[in-house]
Amino acid sequence: MSEKLLRGMILVFLFPWIVAAAEPKGRMEIVWIDVDGGAATLIVTPERESILIDTGWPGFDDRDPKRIERAVREVCKLDHIDHLVTTHWHRDHFGGVEGLAKRVRIDHYWDRGLPDLDSPDHDAKNFPDGPGRNDRLGIAYRKASEGKRKTLKAGDRLPLKGDVRAIVLASGGETITVERRRGSELKSTAGEANPRCSEDVPDQPVDRSDNARSVVLLFELGDFTFLDCGDLTWNVEKKLVCPVDLIGRVDLYQVTHHGLDQSNNPLLIKTIEPTVAVMNNGPRKGGSASTVATLRSIPSIKMFCQLHKNVLTSDSDNVSPELIVNKDAKGGGYARASVEPDGSSFSVQFEGGSPRSFGSK
Numbered sequence: 508m509s510e511k512l513l514r515g516m517i518l519v520f521l522f523p524w525i526v527a528a529a530e531p532k533g534r535m536e537i538v539w540i541d542v543d544g545g546a547a548t549l550i551v552t553p554e555r556e557s558i559l560i561d562t563g564w565p566g567f568d569d570r571d572p573k574r575i576e577r578a579v580r581e582v583c584k585l586d587h588i589d590h591l592v593t594t595h596w597h598r599d600h601f602g603g604v605e606g607l608a609k610r611v612r613i614d615h616y617w618d619r620g621l622p623d624l625d626s627p628d629h630d631a632k633n634f635p636d637g638p639g640r641n642d643r644l645g646i647a648y649r650k651a652s653e654g655k656r657k658t659l660k661a662g663d664r665l666p667l668k669g670d671v672r673a674i675v676l677a678s679g680g681e682t683i684t685v686e687r688r689r690g691s692e693l694k695s696t697a698g699e700a701n702p703r704c705s706e707d708v709p710d711q712p713v714d715r716s717d718n719a720r721s722v723v724l725l726f727e728l729g730d731f732t733f734l735d736c737g738d739l740t741w742n743v744e745k746k747l748v749c750p751v752d753l754i755g756r757v758d759l760y761q762v763t764h765h766g767l768d769q770s771n772n773p774l775l776i777k778t779i780e781p782t783v784a785v786m787n788n789g790p791r792k793g794g795s796a797s798t799v800a801t802l803r804s805i806p807s808i809k810m811f812c813q814l815h816k817n818v819l820t821s822d823s824d825n826v827s828p829e830l831i832v833n834k835d836a837k838g839g840g841y842a843r844a845s846v847e848p849d850g851s852s853f854s855v856q857f858e859g860g861s862p863r864s865f866g867s868k
C-alpha cells in the first residue's frame with residue numbers, strides 16, 4: 508500500500524466529516540477523436556478546463572467537426588472549448604476549424620503564428636505551407652480566431668487553472684532552451700546530457716515543410732505526463748533529445764505524425780520511454796511499418812494501439828486486432844485516457860471497451 512493511500516485512509520478514519528465535505532476532484536481526460544489520419548485530441552483538466560489540439564480535416568459534410576462536437580458535448584459533457592491549439596498549418600490539423608467554430612464556442616486560439624499577408628515574401632520561408640491570402644481555410648481560421656488568437660513560442664505555457672501544466676517544448680522549428688526547461692518546474696528527468704545520442708541514427712534530409720515547425724506540448728499532472736508533438740519530423744525530434752534531453756520520461760505518447768516514418772525518430776522514443784502509445788492513423792494514412800517496428804522494440808511500452816488498421820501494410824505490420832480502436836474502416840470510435848486527480852495512475856480504453864490501468868512514472 509502506498510504511503511499516500513495509507514495517509515488517506517487514516518484521515519478518513521479520524522476525520523470522516525472533513526473528507527465528506529471536500530468536493531471530489533475530477534480526473535484528467537484525454538480523448539483521441541478519430542479524424543481518419545488527421546489529428547484532434549481533446550484534453551479536459553480536473554478543473555473541467557478543455558484544450559483541443561487540432562481540428563481534423565475539412566469537408567466530408569463536416570465529419571470531423573461533428574465528431575469533435577460529440578466528444579465535447581456527449582463524451583466530456585462540456586458546452587464549449589476553452590483553448591484550441593493548432594500545431595501547424597496543414598489541412599488535417601486546422602481544416603476543421605471552419606465547421607467546428609460554427610458548432611462549439613471556442614474561447615482562445617493558440618498557434619505558431621500566421622503569415623503576415625502584407626509582406627508575403629518576408630514570411631515565405633517561415634510559412635512554407637501558408638495559409639496564404641486566398642486559402643479558404645486560412646480565411647476561415649483568421650475570421651473564427653479574430654481577437655482571440657495568440658502565438659506560442661518554445662518555453663511558453665498554456666495559462667491553465669489548477670495543477671495541470673502544459674509547456675511548449677517546440678514551435679516554429681525552435682526548441683525550448685536548456686535553461687528554460689530546467690526552470691520549468693515540470694517533474695522530469697529532462698535537462699541533462701543524453702547518453703543515447705551516441706547511438707548511430709542518421710538524420711533525414713532537411714524537412715522544409717510546416718511539419719518541422721509543429722507546436723509540441725508536454726502536459727503534466729503530478730507524476731503523469733502526456734506528449735503531443737503534432738507532426739514534428741525526424742531532425743527536429745532529435746533536437747528535442749540531443750545533445751540534452753529536453754523532454755524527460757513520458758507516460759503517454761501520441762505517436763507523432765500519425766505514425767509516418769518521416770517522424771518517430773528512435774532517439775526520441777527511446778529517450779522518453781513511454782508506457783502507452785496511441786497512434787492516430789487512418790486506414791490509408793500513417794502507421795508506417797518502420798514506426799510500428801520501432802515502437803515494438805521499446806521495452807517500456809505496455810500498450811500500443813492504433814485508431815485504424817493500416818490497410819496498405821501487412822497484418823504483421825499492424826498491432827494485433829484487439830488493439831485497433833476502430834474495427835470498421837468507416838471509423839468514428841475514440842480512444843480515451845483517464846488520469847487520477849493526483850496523476851498517480853491512468854487508464855486507457857476504447858469506445859465501448861474496458862479500461863486498462865497503468866501506474867505513472
Ligand SMILES: [Zn+2]
Pocket residue numbers: 544545546597599600738764765
Ligand atoms: Zn498530420
